[in-house]
Each structure stands twice: as C-alpha cells, then as structure tokens.
Amino acid sequence: MSRAPSVYTGLLIAAVLLFLPETVLSLxxxxxxxxxxxxxxxxxxxxxxxxxxxxxxxxEVGQTCERVDGRRWDCGKTAMERLAQLAERxxxxxxxxxxxDYDRLIAVCLSGDLDINALMVQEGHAWAFRRYSSDYxxxxxxxxxxxxxxWQGKAIPAWEYRAQKWQxxxxxxxxxxxxxxxxxxxxxxxxxxWSPWYSRTKVSVEKGERWFCSERExxxxxxxxxxxx
Numbered sequence: 077m078s079r080a081p082s083v084y085t086g087l088l089i090a091a092v093l094l095f096l097p098e099t100v101l102s103l104x105x106x107x108x109x110x111x112x113x114x115x116x117x118x119x120x121x122x123x124x125x126x127x128x129x130x131x132x133x134x135x136e137v138g139q140t141c142e143r144v145d146g147r148r149w150d151c152g153k154t155a156m157e158r159l160a161q162l163a164e165r166x167x168x169x170x171x172x173x174x175x176x177d178y179d180r181l182i183a184v185c186l187s188g189d190l191d192i193n194a195l196m197v198q199e200g201h202a203w204a205f206r207r208y209s210s211d212y213x214x215x216x217x218x219x220x221x222x223x224x225x226x227w228q229g230k231a232i233p234a235w236e237y238r239a240q241k242w243q244x245x246x247x248x249x250x251x252x253x254x255x256x257x258x259x260x261x262x263x264x265x266x267x268x269x270w271s272p273w274y275s276r277t278k279v280s281v282e283k284g285e286r287w288f289c290s291e292r293e294x295x296x297x298x299x300x301x302x303x304x305x
Contacts, residue, residue, distance in 0.1 A: 106181060107171045112163040115303050117155030118202055119180065120163055120170075126301075127170050128180040129193045131209035133234045134159070134202035137304045138272030141231035144223075151226055152272075155201040156304060162192050177292055178301075200225020203233055238270050245269035253289035257299050265302050266294035273302070 113121040117134025120127050134155040135141065141151035163185065172183030185192045196202040197215040203226070204216040220227045232240070245254035246269075256267045256277045266288060267277050279285045288294040291301070 105171060105173050106183075107169065108181070108183075109169045110167060111165050112168045112185075113303070114156060114160045114164045115301065117152060117159055118196070120159065120168075120185070122168060122170055122185075126178070126180045127172070127183045127185065128176055128178075129196065129202075130172060130182045130184050131205050131211040132193050132197050132202040133205040134196060135226065135231070135234050136237055136270045138270060138274075139232075139234065139237050141226050142229040144229045146229075151201075151231060154225070155196070158199065158201045159192070159196065162187050162190065162195060168192070178295060198224075200227050202226075207235075238268075241269035241274075245274070250287050251289070253287045255288035255291065255294055257286045257288055257294060257297070259283060259285050264299040266291065266299040267302060271302060272304070 108122045108125055108127070110123045115121060115126065116137050118129045118132055120129075135152035137152045137156055139150075139152035140148040143149055166187055168185050168187050170181065170183040170185040172181045174182045176182055194212055194215050197204055197212040198219055200219040200222075204210070204212040206213060219225060242254060246252045248254070254269050256274065256279050258265050258267060258277050258279070267274050268291060271277075279287060286297075288297070288299070295301075
C-alpha cells in the first residue's frame with residue numbers, strides 16, 4: 077500500500093528542485109580562451125567570466141563520500157584538485173550558449189584536445205547532470221562500472237547534498253534566509269550552507285554584513301561566491 081509523502085520529504089524535494097540551477101538566458105555561441113582559475117569541482121573562471129561546466133555536477137568542496145570499507149574521504153576537495161590539474165592556469169577553451177541564474181556561462185571546456193567535462197565524469201569526480209543533459213551518461217556508466225571516485229562507495233548526489241544543507245540552515249537562520257554575507261580583506265563574500273566555512277562564518281550586522289535568501293540576491297547586492305583555491 078502506497079503512502080503519501082511526509083512533510084519532510086515534500087520539503088526536501090522542493091529544496092532539491094530549488095537548487096538545480098535553471099538556465100535563464102540564451103545567447104549566440106560564446107567562446108572564451110585563456111588561463112583558468114578554479115572555483116570548485118565544476119566551476120572555473122576564464123577572462124573574468126565564471127563558467128559552470130555543462131552537463132556535470134561535482135561534489136561540493138566540503139562534501140565527503142564513503143569508501144567501500146565505510147571510511148569517509150574528501151570527494152569534494154578531490155574533485156576540485158582534479159579540475160585544477162586539468163585546467164588551472166592553463167590555456168583552456170570554453171564554449172557555450174546559455175547563462176544560468178547566477179550569470180555563469182554553461183560551457184564545455186577543453187584543455188588542448190581533452191574534454192574536461194567528460195573526464196571529470198569518466199574519472200568519477202562528478203555526476204552526469206541528467207536533469208539538464210544526457211551528454212555524459214555513458215561516461216558516468218563507465219565510472220560506475222569501474223567503481224571510480226564517487227562510485228567506490230556511498231555518495232549523496234551534489235544537488236541532494238545542497239538541498240539538505242539548505243533545509244537545515246534555513247530552519248535556524250533569520251527569516252529562513254541562510255546565506256551568510258561576510259566582509260573581509262578579500263571583499264564581500266557570501267557563504268551558502270554547503271560552504272566548508274559556513275559554520276565558522278559569523279554575520280555581524282553592525283559591520284554591514286547580512287543574510288541573504290538566495291544566491292541571486294547576494295550577487296545583485298554586490299557579494300561574490302567564495303573561491304577555494
């Protein structure tokens with residue numbers, strides 16, 4: 077006998093949908109070539125344009141995964157380090173035709189003749205982001221079969237991990253707005269609940285720091301996302 081979903085399940089599903097980045101703007105093909113700066117396991121910057129790798133979703137920087145023997149490992153940090161090996165401070169070529177909610181170009185990036193997006197999935201450092209594209213489904217199947225990276229044990233897909241972190245933090249944040257806007261020597265930086273520094277970040281309203289209800293709101297107010305390298 078089937079049961080109606082619980083309130084918790086309903087909220088979690090809603091949160092998952094909220095944090096799957098929607099594409100909001102189409103444009104003619106944009107090609108960027110230059111040295112890359114790594115933001116996290118699926119995001120980089122080329123020529124001051126932030127780029128979200130098309131068709132993949134890597135573990136968040138602070139996320140851990142489980143090995144087959146039950147031990148935890150830093151899958152998010154490992155994904156970021158692998159992307160750095162492939163792209164950081166090298167000349168990469170990224171091409172895309174869409175911007176997402178956060179003004180990031182959704183793109184395929186090449187390092188020489190290497191498809192960075194495909195390699196990240198094939199080596200088990202990212203999931204194929206099937207909600208938006210099945211381009212890397214076969215690469216994911218290869219990684220899964222070989223038990224590479226995130227497939228060697230249990231791992232929560234990044235979109236579910238973000239949703240869970242958001243739901244918990246929103247219950248404790250003022251007005252349910254859990255993003256922390258911090259001001260430091262590095263500028264105005266916002267920390268979403270899945271940031272590895274989230275629990276250490278304090279919001280001092282008297283210093284001009286503030287809470288945000290969405291990343292879009294933070295960006296519009298002049299804050300930027302953190303970079304972990």
